[in-house]
Amino acid sequence: MTKTNKPKQNGLGDISLLYVLVLLRATEAEGGDTNTLKTQYHLSDSALASPDARISIPRFMRLGHAAITLTGNKALGLRMGALTRPIDAGIAGVAAETGPTIGQALATLIRYALLSSQNSRGESTLSPEQRTARFYSIRPYNRYNCFVVDSILAAWTQMVRHMTGRYDVLEQVRIEYPSIGLDEVFESWFRCPVEFGATENSIRLKASVWEQVPFQAHEGMHEKLTNGCEQELKQLRKGWSVADRARYLMTPLLKGETPTLEALATRLGTTPWTLQRQLASEGTGFRQLLDDTRKQLAQDYLQETGSSLSEIAWLLGFANPPAFHKAYQRWHGVSPGERRKQIQGM
Missing domain, CATH: 1.10.10.60 (Homeodomain-like)
Structure with a gap:
């Protein structure tokens, strides 16, 4: 679980332990024993404290399934989203919250997602004209990966709420996997219609939210932080053939x-x-x-x-x-x- 300048091109990908910390916080909030998970998955305190440490995507999915089994909460991904802070996305998250608009903040998060997560399944995308952020498909869906979709869409939503002070920020949520029987829970959490069995995983923001200025907006700091993200991204890709x-x-x-x-x-x-x-x-x-x-x-x-x-x-x-x-x-x-x-x- 160490940082590398070259992606695991032949692997299924890896993810920052910052996301594992969010998962552990959600597990603890649901009454689960996080020490059990840390022992089972060999997660040392030193590794968890490192901003550069990584875990493989399959291992993260198994960890998430174990946490759901431990807590009994099938919607644990939503709890993860609720406990997500900009810093949990690394430098990209901090850069995002200083952006000039919420739309630009999401663009920053998605542009620099590779700094904290590399998945062979694809990359998230943004459609400004539709005010929509899309998380790539990770079909086929099973008991190990649905929570990943929940946690990402919920994390994006929570960060927008954090940056605006509003809770009613979305017009619609679309989720690719079929309903798991918790439709009302999801609609209550997202505070908008949620379509399961959709053709994509996405959130669509309200027009007024998309153009809103984040509380922490700062032009100079945003430029400095995004420049830092660009340098890290270039370094990550350095030497790619x-x-x-x-x-x-x-x-x-x-x-x-x-x-x-x-x-x-x-x-x-x-x-x-x-x-x-x-x-x-x-x-x-x-x-x-x-x-x-x-x-x-x-x-x-x-x-x-x-x-x-x-x-x-x-x-x-x-x-x-x-x-x-x-x-x-x-x-x-x-x-x-x-x-x-x-x-x-x-």
Whole structure:
């Protein structure tokens, strides 16, 4: 759980222990024994005190599930949101609350999210014209990851409330996973309609809130802090090869389909021919990069998650489970089912 200047390009991602601290606060607020969780997940006080320490995304999800089991609160993500402060998003959170408007504050949070969380599933986005912040899809949903969506959307909402002193800040919340039977709890917390089974995870702010000036707005400090964020972001990406950047952008495109060279080149802001030439100069190619990315992710999904083999096949962009089985057999000489049994037997 240490800081690195290079992302885990072949992994499922990691997240700052600042988020773990929020989870532990929520667990404690719900009457759970946080010492039990810290012992079980080897979370030392020194690591928790470090602003640079990280935990893998799958481990964070398992920790969240354990906390929900411990407290009995399926909506623990909302409690996490309620206890989130700007500082819990690191320097990006502090920079956000000094922004000139709430819209700009959210833009700052999302632009610099990579400083505290890198997830292979995708990146959050902002649509200013719709006053909407979107958290990427982490399908397929299960008992381990729904709370992540809850906690992010609730954290964004809570930070807007913190910066405005208002509670009625939203027009609508949309959540991708199906209802878990707590619709009234969610609508009461967000204070607006909440749509489950939606096509995205998002919050839409009221027009008056979007343009409101945060309590802590300060032009000079905002510029200084965002400059600091930019420097950290550049340092984080320093040394990324074209293949590194391509892999980072390729992984979210895998869901349910095989990404094309053209689609990846577009994401990178270049042409297919130029991308092929750049990859070749680094000793690889699009097909090899795709195969290598799938190979590593398959291993991570089997070892780190409880996703079914059909779900993993979808996450890796294979046309069907048999295609995934065939590829895995070629990579490792055993079937994915046999490999999972070996992992479970360790």
